[in-house]
Amino acid sequence: MAAVAQDFSAEPAAAKQTVTHPLAPLTPSEIATTADLLKSVWPANADLRFKIITLDEPPKKQMIPYLAARDSGSPLPFIPRKSFTSYYIRNTNRFHEAVVDLSAGKVESNVRLGPNLHGNADYEEILMVEKNALEDEGVKAAIAKLQLPEGTAVCADPWIYGSDGINDDERIFQVFLYMRDPANSSELDSNHYAFPLPISPVIDCTDYKVIRIDYLPTGADNTIHEPRPYQAKPANEYIPEHHPLREDIKPLRVIQPEGASFSLTPTGETGHVLRWQKWSFLVGFNQREGMVLYDVRYDGRPLFYRLSLSDMSIPYADPRHPFHKKQAFDLGDAGAGVMANNLKLGCDCLGHIQYLSAHFTDDKGVPTPFENCVCIHEQDAGIGWKHTNYRTGRAAVVRNRELVLQSIITVSNYEYILAFMFNQAGEVIYEARATGILSTQPVDHELDQVGVPFGTVVHPGVLAVHHQHIFSLRVDPMLEGHDNRLVYDEAHAMPIDKDWNPHGIGYTVSETVVEKSSGIDLDTSVNRTFKIQNASIRNPVNGKPVAYKIHVPDFQKILAHPTSFHHKRAEFADHNIYVTSHQDRELYAGGWYTNQSRGGTGVRSWAQRNDNVKDTDIVVWVQFGINHVPRIEDFPVMPCEIIKVSLKPVNFFDKNPALDVPPSEQSFNQSTLVAEQHHQPSVEAVVGKDCCVVDDAASKSKL
Amino acid sequence: MAAVAQDFSAEPAAAKQTVTHPLAPLTPSEIATTADLLKSVWPANADLRFKIITLDEPPKKQMIPYLAARDSGSPLPFIPRKSFTSYYIRNTNRFHEAVVDLSAGKVESNVRLGPNLHGNADYEEILMVEKNALEDEGVKAAIAKLQLPEGTAVCADPWIYGSDGINDDERIFQVFLYMRDPANSSELDSNHYAFPLPISPVIDCTDYKVIRIDYLPTGADNTIHEPRPYQAKPANEYIPEHHPLREDIKPLRVIQPEGASFSLTPTGETGHVLRWQKWSFLVGFNQREGMVLYDVRYDGRPLFYRLSLSDMSIPYADPRHPFHKKQAFDLGDAGAGVMANNLKLGCDCLGHIQYLSAHFTDDKGVPTPFENCVCIHEQDAGIGWKHTNYRTGRAAVVRNRELVLQSIITVSNYEYILAFMFNQAGEVIYEARATGILSTQPVDHELDQVGVPFGTVVHPGVLAVHHQHIFSLRVDPMLEGHDNRLVYDEAHAMPIDKDWNPHGIGYTVSETVVEKSSGIDLDTSVNRTFKIQNASIRNPVNGKPVAYKIHVPDFQKILAHPTSFHHKRAEFADHNIYVTSHQDRELYAGGWYTNQSRGGTGVRSWAQRNDNVKDTDIVVWVQFGINHVPRIEDFPVMPCEIIKVSLKPVNFFDKNPALDVPPSEQSFNQSTLVAEQHHQPSVEAVVGKDCCVVDDAASKSKL
Secondary structure, eight states: OOOSOOOOOSSTTSOOOSSOOTTSOOOHHHHHHHHHHHHHTSOTTOOEEEEEEEEOOOOHHHHHHHHHHHHHTOOOOOOOOEEEEEEEETTSSOEEEEEEETTTTEEEEEEEEOSSOOOOOOHHHHHHHHHHHHHOHHHHHHHHTTOOOTTOOEEEEEEEOOOOSSSOSSOEEEEEEEEOOGGGTTOTTSOGGGSBOSEEEEEESSSOOEEEEEEOOOSSSSOOOOOOOOOOOOOOOOSGGGSOOOOOOOOOEEEOTTOOSOEEEEETTTEEEEEETTEEEEEEEETTTEEEEEEEEETTEEEEEEEEEEEEEEEBOOOSTTGGGOEEOHHHHTOTTTTBOOOOBTTTBOSEEEEEEEEEEOTTSOEEEEEEEEEEEEEEEEEEEEEEOTTTOBEEEEEEEEEEEEEEEEETTEEEEEEEEEETTSOEEEEEEEEEOOOEEEOOGGGTTTOBTTEEEEETTEEEEOEEEEEEEEEEEOTTSSOBEEEEEEEEEOOOBTTTBTTSOOEEEEEEEOOBOEEEOOOGGGTOEEEEEEEEEEOTTTOOEEEEEEEOOOOOOOOSOTTSHHHHHOTTTTOSEEEEEOOTTOOOTTOSOOTTOOSSSSHHHHHTTOOBOSSBOEEEEEEEEEEEOOOGGGOSSEEEEEEEEEEEEESSSSSOTTTTSOOOOHHHHOOEEOOOSTTOOOOOOOOSGGGGBOOSGGGOOBO | OOOSOBOOOSSTTSOOBSSOOTTSOOOHHHHHHHHHHHHHTSOTTOOEEEEEEEEOOOOHHHHHHHHHHHHHTOOOOOOOOEEEEEEEETTSSOEEEEEEETTTTEEEEEEEEOSSOOOOOOHHHHHHHHHHHHHOHHHHHHHHTTOOOTTOOEEEEEEEOOOOSSSOSSOEEEEEEEEOOGGGTTOTTSOGGGSBOSEEEEEESSSOOEEEEEEOOOSSSSOOOOOOOOOOOOOOOOSGGGSOOOOOOOOOEEEOTTOOSOEEEEETTTEEEEEETTEEEEEEEETTTEEEEEEEEETTEEEEEEEEEEEEEEEBOOOSTTGGGOEEOHHHHTOTTTTBOOOOBTTTBOSEEEEEEEEEEOTTSOEEEEEEEEEEEEEEEEEEEEEEOTTTOBEEEEEEEEEEEEEEEEETTEEEEEEEEEETTSOEEEEEEEEEOOOEEEOOGGGTTTOBTTEEEEETTEEEEOEEEEEEEEEEEOTTSSOBEEEEEEEEEOOOBTTTBTTSOOEEEEEEEOOBOEEEOOOGGGTOEEEEEEEEEEOTTTOOEEEEEEEOOOOOOOOSOTTSHHHHHOTTTTOSEEEEEOOTTOOOTTOSOOTTOOSSSSHHHHHTTOOBOSSBOEEEEEEEEEEEOOOGGGSSSEEEEEEEEEEEEESSSSSOTTTTSOOOOHHHHOOEEOOOSTTOOOOOOOOSGGGGBOOSGGGOOBO
């Protein structure tokens, strides 16, 4: 570890460092060393099942002087390199967390956790759960009652059990069963979600055996009827060979003949500093959050200490057992890093692409490569700004180039396409695209044309239940320093006043400072807009504090009752914005251990400390989401549903920061004309500013 | 007119037509004929000032059987070709509107309008107002008091006067004055909005003379002080030669080596039927609305009879005279068609482009070409859908190709980039980008660092006042027929019930039918979602009525008091959604004549008819907008602010309509790898479905 000397600073001029960046992900050897050191504190015959081995990020009180020293070119303070681990004693419920000081080569802490704290799922375990569920004699007998066609292949989708407080102190899996299209049972990629079965084995997590078989309600109420014999029905495949494909879509290619505009500088074995169009940041990638960006700066000015998707919760609407427990926390229950797709050139990203890879532990403590889990590329996002002077006909126009860091995660049936984007106007955009396959369950054919009010029939005998996707983006700001505040603006009509507002049209904007840690909501009726501000740094032109505002779409807060486990567990799902004082270990909005969690350990609880959050080190948690009422068009795989969150400068610069983007010109863009006789002007590629000058009638501009 | 025989039908197989499509824009000769016929009914010495000569769209009761006959291949009924005109007797306040029957070669109606109905601005008039304002001796004397540097160039920006009910029965212009940077006064493209002057001439519209000079309040209250001598200050230019430009942005090019995927079929001289990826529609373009799409179908299935941006209103927040009257209705006051930029290849659209042009009248009735007012191209919009089977590692992924029809309008200082987009999942998107230069006014330098609550200081001595942009998209649906309804879904928590919802997590979705014409609002707290439905056509799989839902971001409704002219005039600005029964002449949400309008003639008034809107021919008006609280980053030209409205199928198809999009493959996309030694996998271009198959550890997917 701590191998290669690299420059990771925002400023190329800064002193070269001889150690790995303190925030760079663990190296494979650091993962292996962690496992070895932990094993060494146990008897030789102890078998550890590792859940996570990840960087234990240094406390901010160490990192602030470190970054300051780096920026000033001073000698760097020593920061010990540490790892964080959670693990089980294999085939027991004994769950531990540990910190290993890698610099000192010793286990720093190692404690048993519990009760009601459980580790995330791991891949080896999932495979075992699938296998054991399908090989269980009781399950086989239950399946036999369905009289499935000869040779039918049954699939098991293990689900995190959820919480209802009923006999769920131990770690358990709920398994949903499906079958592949019996008319085509050799097709391994047949969409089994079109064939859900009404049987659900429950598996414990010490010996991974079936402890119960749940029968699923399939009617309009919570009656469980005897499994009925399978009734033949059509398949509903998403793989292309099952469809006559469109033949009229022509290739569209993105080329960058002079290469990419960004540079990626390795810092040690696992860190990368990305620089693009005045932006710089360290790209991290961990098992739980996937992409994490640190030390985000624009033109050298500090903006964000750390940015990441912190959590997500997906509560389902079906009130019936066992569906009432369906509530995924995909990051905490499994991990956005460890679920990341291996992205393929030409398939997942268009254009001129760079990939990043990672290593995570397997269940035995062996570092495992995860190739191409992030793709980095630039994209054209249309016009950035334009103005035409109608007097001269001269247009000034620039395009909006964006830098994209994209990671795609597969969560069993479902996919999320997650991206950080940066533009030339100083804006950061976080985009989440929801796609993949709906989680389905069986419904009686009698209800196909009638439906139920908590779901949509998307295929004969197939119900897709309504569910909410609620995300939490963690924004740890350092706008021109670490002491920041959260404020919100509101626009209010001025009262009619015969002297001051006689015509009743005036309105003003007020600013309110959030003094204490809390959850706060958007209010479109007053155009409430949240801003992160540094009140001690003023804009030189207008004297206003420098700020970044948060553009986030409103969403319906979690519908589950405040007394429900769904509500208690999704500690972030009830407010658009939370603000807390910074605490090093408060990284995940739903708490550190979400699997079968009981609540009380996430951002709602932290906010209740009622801490001062004015002009101090704060963290802002930005929630967004969708209430997904399935359409039949979302099956068998859904067109992307897109949500964007933007962080935009407000009086942070002294003018449009994209003013120095070179003009959009044909010599640079080399667009082409569609060959067509009708209404085509004669066009020549004109080089230089005159390209966009127009002096004919069509450029006329009126009021 | 009615010249070339063309096939304009959605179905290529339909019978060829021998006449121009009844909804195609007027041809130049139709414009000229209209002017000639109108002049012929007046004495030879009458001088007509034409404001608009546009297609008088046939009544729907004629068009419905026409389209039905076309679809069935039956003989087409005759529909007379007509034009609509508004005009003044030049240099008088006598304002008329007329309909000319071009097929019959006669004036069908010709009536004088008024009082308080006024025509839109025209380009020739704007130039005259500028000139006369600057040549007025009183204005010159007022300017002299400012003691501007020798050789200073003063600019006049004529504004639509607005309404306050005080001596404004006649048509008037309010003119705002600026100067170009006196240090650089020969630069015709200097940004004069950085140098606003405190003098505002008012000009009447019969002889276009100055009738009053307003002095502007420049302090924190409404005191008018004597004009002070000009105080030197820096310029704030947007043209590129005034900035050191970034040199590190590399070219990014979009190429379509096999050409475009769309086809554009002329229908007559001015109509174009566009076909792309199962979509078909007629592209219209008129002086007021710019782009209008007619007869929009997907896979031959009727969706929308007519789609257009119907209106916009931009009320400003400064309560002081004369700013209290600032409220632009850019479509009705001038026209989105006639303000359209002449788009330049390589500047305004990237990739493989086709342009459309138009003709509008000038003030004398002469048809004038407007070249390249629409650009049409395809764009890649990221991943369309994806699923990875974690058991096999096989990924199925398609990209989301979009078709874009874009038009850019310049409204004096400001720009709007307006686009209709279509994708392969049956979705229509309307996108508005706001850019250009803020409308500015002078503010005393003493306030530079203090500000005022109704605006932002964006440059020394320059105030940009808060304002709302409120748009109205007119959606005239024909979902599988002309009898449609508007419904809205809401998601509600189920009450806790020990049998049915014991865990308090259930929720259901209800649907409410809108029975009567009305204005209705979004309500995120219940996830209220509007859908246009055909209740008589059911989805074959789940029995639900076919529908399209409206995804539109909420916005703060107009802040001006309900008794104010701002509120009365912006008849659409108070509700997210209006629904009315279809009436042929009800095209513009703010009424037919918005210039100095008094209200009472737009969608709010039509809704008050309390018409039945259930299962009949309805029109849905979708409002969206921004409360623009200026940032200094919005000056001297603002980075685009983007709003999108989507129309998406809901149980209209029987599965994801983009399922037949060919897979995203390297052989088709030809992406390239950034040359880099670090963490790059070896990649070969693999053809066929295997491209996206992944079988290593990184493809593992967990819960």
